[in-house]
Amino acid sequence: MASDLHERICDVVARIPAGRVATYGQVAQLAGLGGQARLVGYALYASDRPLPWHRVINARGEISPRGDSYSEMIQYQLLANEGVEFDKWGRISLKRFRWNGEMPPPASPSPPS
Template identity: 80%
Template structure:
């Protein structure tokens, strides 16, 4: 069973539209949990429903490293399939692809969730 904080995180992540990204810190802030970016990562790892988790990246515009390299590769592929581009350093230009929390219909999972 998800906590209230996790549900708020899930609700924000579900609204990130295809082809856009949000940072862990941004999701935390939009969920009313400013300063708790790590909680976003933990919540997504324990999600009890399908979410477009691949649209959440770190503050540098990068896919966060994991012990499981398959998840990193999958995240890269899912984002690229949605039209998100990466620069030569493997970063997503946030000025172009960042979602700012504007109204978006709920995406109950997106690709690969």
């Protein structure tokens, strides 16, 4: 059962586009698990899938502390590299950078050469 829930969470996280963020609670809601934001963190920690984990932040628009400042610095750098901006307190504007839950349309196939 937990693995099915984890897969649903990972499927949502995999859809977050570059330059956007989602909160743990938002990911839970989109996975049909409203109110289970902590489960999102557990699922990301346990997953061996290559996921854009760095795009998941807390509801205050901050990178959640993990007790490992190195991974927090990596998350900050990955987000900054995607154009996500932080204010002087290290917060991200959710109004500006929060993912709306939709996926952009697929790229058009390249015309044959």
